[in-house]
Structure formats: structure tokens, C-alpha cells
Amino acid sequence: MKQKLIYAAMALTIGAASIKAQQVPAYLDQKQPIEVRVKDALSRMTLEEKVKLCTAQSKFSSHGVPRLGIPELWMSDSSSGIREEIQWDNWGNAGFTNDSCTAFPALTCLAATWNPKMSSIFGKAIGEEARYRRKDVLLGPGVNIFRTPLNGRNFEYMGEDPYLASKMVVPYVKGLQSNGVAACVKHYALNNQEVWRGSIDVQLSDRALYEIYLPAFKAAIVEGGSWSIMGSYNKVRGQHACHNDLLLNKILKGEWKFDGCVVTDWGGAHDTKEAVFNGLDIEMGSYTNGLSSGKKFAYDDYYLASAYLKGLKDGTYPMSSIDDKASRILRLIFRTAMNRNRPWGSFTSDEHYYAARTIAEEGIVLLKNESAKKKEAILPLNGNKYRSILVVGENAIRRLTEGGGSSVLKVKKEVSPLAGLQAKFGDKVKYTMGYASGKPVYDREVAPDFNTDSLHAEAVKQAANADLIIFVGGLNKNNFQDCENADRKSLALPFGQTELINDLLKVNKNMVVVLLSGNAVEMPWIKNVPSVLQAWYPGSESGNAIANIITGEVNPSGKLPFSFPVKLEDNAAHSFGSIAYPGDGVKEEYKEDILVGYRWHDTKKIPALFPFGHGLSYTQFKYGKAVADKKNISGTEYITVTIPVKNVGNVKGKEVVQLYIGDEKCSVIRPVKELKDFQKIELAPGEEKNVSFKIGKDALKFFNETSHDWVAEPGAFKVYIGSSSTDIRSVVNFVFN
Structure with missing residues (x-):
């Protein structure tokens, strides 16, 4: 009898479970194909809920459908790490104590590895950090083409060549999305400068568009399977890129069959009608200039919010438009926020620091390596040959993860170049600043807190008594350097570095120059400096990676992903007057057409200072x-x-x-x-x-x-x-x- 009762209870349990399983909506069933789930969820939603999906609900999240248990999407800026938490409704820091991330190298450094395996490692690791921080969409990677070395955001991109960028972006996207975190490839498209970025109207040929500026985006979508893409601020042929019929409808969703979401850059939407009909899906950050509000944040006032809902109800806009947008957003949610099978992720782990250092080491480029007396190269550096090594330059101690606009990071660990060299050579290493810049501020230049003449004089004095000088300079993330929202003012090194290098050489020709930057710089001193390293922005393991290259523990193997011109006028974009760069304030014509970077140098027989693909070895x-x-x-x-x-x-x-x-x-x-x-x-x-x-x-x-x-x-x-x-x-x- 007891055994029969047990069997009866089991039968009832199994039956109840079966009934319960049958009652689970298809959109909640992880075993169902995503398209079945999307269709089912869409059928259960009200018009208001569909429209709500299309706009932000906070600075970095968009709406879900709470009634149906469909969560919102959480996004994060990510150039080379996961940005610290931002307050719900303004750009102030949220004050978290557990959001200090790993800084991976800038994407210029990744591109300089010329190694797709490094891209896969990078994507997987940064995806793990994003997943640990419960982010669903990572706002990156960036694949805009280097058109001018003055572009403030070049350091976030993968160089001047569409083939190289294409080959490097695909494994990044796949590695990232293996964590159930969506790539949001940016900035689509032709965001090749920061000056007038919100309004400049780019005019270019179809050949330039398809051969130079689109291939990396296409590779990310078609080969990499990116689940989302971010529109750019600028106009293209008269329409803003975030709601551009050519870019979004005809090419992205038409020719490339993209089934994911188009997300605006923050504040990149400008018109409800264009947003409805020209391919936009999620609108973020409207009524903000990215730093402060232009009006009180009212999400219902977004272009795809109340105005869109009203137009749908009165027949101005077809219901098919919102069904398409909502379907794409649901698809993104099911791939990320509602994906129960995605891994948990990890944060600031030893594995991530190892990945950051390895990528940095493989991306550092040895530009030049001779000796002052033409007998043997200075690098790799044998510490036993030198009694005193003088490190000069603010970048030897500066935190280069700070500043830069949206790429700013709060990092748990950042080894400076000076610390890395001191770990190798101990007390032989002395330091003097030599030059200084102000603190990084988003929208203006700040004067340094030092007497720069005194710094200069002291560096020259100490250099005269040193066996070797290691000058660590370049650019930084200050405004008008490698920074969002402003382009550089010239190709020259800033903060008096050129003059300092020349004066140091007058008293000591035994010098290694280490450049930290995401852009090419002018080098009028190049003939007199024996050894030059282009080290980019290497991230958390910066100092260790640089020291390993300098000592020869790692043999340099990086290659330039873009050309270094001798002077600015040798660059194609700067060869046709201001209408070609930066434009006249209204429009800009890409007169160099397809001849970008080395294509220009080769075809016009204009030698580069250092050519595309260049990089020496030991x-x-x-x-x-x-x-x-x-x-x-x-x-x-x-x-x-x-x-x-x-x-x-x-x-x-x-x-x-x-x-x-x-x-x-x-x-x-x-x-x-x-x-x-x-x-x-x-x-x-x-x-x-x-x-x-x-x-x-x-x-x-x-x-x-x-x-x-x-x-x-x-x-x-x-x-x-x-x-x-x-x-x-x-x-x-x-x-x-």
C-alpha cells in the first residue's frame, strides 16, 4: 500500500509539472528558437510597451517589459575597460567601491599586434568583466578608419586599413559575445573627426564608402555576428547617421541582412520621422550634450517616445515600424539579459592582467633601433652596462587611463612605466619629470601645477650626468590630445616635449624615446635619437609590458596599423584645403577618395616617416x-x-x-x-x-x-x-x- 501511495504521488507530481510546463509562455522557454520567442512576446505586448522598449530609462539602460518579466538592457562604455558606474539620471559617478576594472590596451595597440588571436583573447576577457558587472551591451569595439592623425578618438579604433581592421574586429566580437554580452560596434559610420562631430555633413564617393569606411563594420556584422551597432553623431549625405536611410536601411539591414539593434550614440537622434523610417531602434541620451543637460531629463520627450506613440495611434506611422523595432530589441534581450546559459564572468583576475600585458607586449612597435655611435643597438637594454639610467617625462608616472571622454576608466591596478623600469633595474633608475600638463578635463585645457621651465632645466642638468636617458612622453587623454569631443591642434608633441628632447640630446645622445599615444606624432628629432618605441596606451600592465620589451625579455613584434607622416601636409585628408578637413562647419568632402593612409603615400610617392606595417625586432x-x-x-x-x-x-x-x-x-x-x-x-x-x-x-x-x-x-x-x-x-x- 505504501509503495502504491508513493507511485501515485509521483504521478501527480509529474502530471502537475507537465501541466506547468505547458503553461510556460514560449517567450520564457529557453529551449525555443529565438524567433519563436520574439513572436510570442510581441503578441503579448501592448502598443505602449512596444514603444517603451525604444528609449532609455536612465543614462545607461533602456526599458524592458516588467509586466511580462522581460528585463531592461544595461549598457557600458568600453574602449579598453568597463567604465565605472554612473548615476541613474546624470553623468556623476555613482560612488561604487567595487567597480575598479582591468584596463586593457587601447584598440590601436590591439590592432598593432596584427594577431587575430590577441583580438579573441581581448574580446573574451573584456566580455567576462562586462558580464561580472551585469552589463548586457558593451559600447564597442570602435572600427572607424584613421583618416587624419588629428582625430581625437583614433586611439579607440583599429587603424587606417579596412582589411586589417576587419580581420581584427571579428574575433573580438565573437570572444565578447561568447559571454552573452552584445558587442555594439561603433561609430557607424564616417565618424572620423571630433570637431563639429554632431553636425558635419560628410560627402564622399560610393567607392570610398564601400572600399575604405564600411568593410570593418560589415565584417563585424556579417562574419562576427555582432548583435548591435551604434550610429555616429555626424551626418552622411544630408542625414544624421543615427537615422540614415542609406546606412541603416539600404546597407545595414538591406544588403547585410542585420537582424540586431541600432542604438544611437548618446544624443544622436534629431527627428521622430527620420528615426521611425530610417532604421533606428533604441534611442539613448537625447537632450544631453554628453556632459550636462540641456533641459530636465524627461524620457517621454525622446523622439521615439510620446511623439512616436501618438503617431502610431493616429496613423502617421505604420504599426509595422514598431513591430520591427520591438522585435529587434526583444531579440537582443533574449540573446543577453534573458540568456540563462551565459557564464557568470570574472573581474580584475590574474588571467585578465596576463591578457592585458600579453596584448600590450605584442602590440608595442619598435620604430627605430640604432646606437648613438652606430656600433650596436641600445635595445634590448643590458642593465649591467649602465650605472645610472635617467627616466624623463610626465607619461612615466601619469595615469593614462584617466581622461579621454567616454573612455575614462577607474582601474584597480595601473603599473606606471617608471615602476616597471624600477622593478627591472632598481636603484640605477632615477626620475625627473621634465615637462608637465594639466589635469584631464573633458571640455577645456588646464594649466599644469608646475613651473615647466624649472622642470625642463632640471631634466637637462640630470641628463648630463646619466649613462642613459629613457624619455617617456607622447600624448595623453587631455582635451585636444587623445580625447573625445576635440581634435588635436597639430601633429607636434605637446607640452614642450620636442624642445626638451632636443636639449637633452645636446648633453647626452644615449637616449631611448618611449611614446605613449594613440596617434602619430611629428618627430623632427628622429635622426638624433637612437631608439624609439611606440607603446600606445598599454593599460593596467603598462609598465611591466614596456619594461619587458626594453630588456628583451619579450622580443617586440608589433607593426604599425597606420602611417606616420613626416608632416601633417603629407596626410591625404590635409592635402585639399579645409573643405576636406575639418570642413566648413556645415559639410566636408573626402577629396582623397580611396587614397587613405599608405594608399596615398604609395600612389602619390610621398614617403612616410614610418610606413604602415612597419615594426622592427631584436x-x-x-x-x-x-x-x-x-x-x-x-x-x-x-x-x-x-x-x-x-x-x-x-x-x-x-x-x-x-x-x-x-x-x-x-x-x-x-x-x-x-x-x-x-x-x-x-x-x-x-x-x-x-x-x-x-x-x-x-x-x-x-x-x-x-x-x-x-x-x-x-x-x-x-x-x-x-x-x-x-x-x-x-x-x-x-x-x-
């Missing part, structure tokens, strides 16, 4: 002769080009083997050559590897404006393989039929 790599498996291809055929590369030096090192293709004769203007593939390889001393590349029709194409299609014209092509865009080691000819 060893030497010998390239053999490239060989193609065939001389003619047609249709869907491929040509395989193989080149032997040997480490002929004394230490293990990594080399980036770069492949460029040039079209010998074409019906339209084409650059001399364009990057079409690359491989980063590691070789022990004496080791040789054959590096092979597969080239098909797609690598030969240009965008045909007449047919609105990608076209490869028959004819002769050249394959250039080398160590940079100018250091070409072997050339192969072939014909496309």
Missing part, C-alpha cells in the same frame, strides 16, 4: 623568393603564393608577413597596392617556415559605382610580400582572365 628575418603555383587564374580559381621566411638572428621572434596586391591596369583609379592578407609567425633562431597565401577573385575586386557591385577586371596583377607596406621582399606576377 632579431632579423630573411625572406626568400615568393613562388606562385600558377600564373593565370579565372572565375572561381585560386592562386597560392608561398614564400620562405627564416630567422637569421640570435633570438626567437615573431614576424608579420604581409601580402599586398596591385592592379596593373584598371578602368578606375586604384592604389599601387592594397593589403589583402597577412600571417604572424614565430621562429626560433635558424628556423625557417614556408608561408602560404591563397588568392582568389575577391582579393582583386574594386567597387563599381555604375553597377553598384564588386568587380574584378581581367588583366595583370602583382603580389607584393614584405615586412611593411614599403619593405617589400618579393614580387609575383599573375594574370586574371
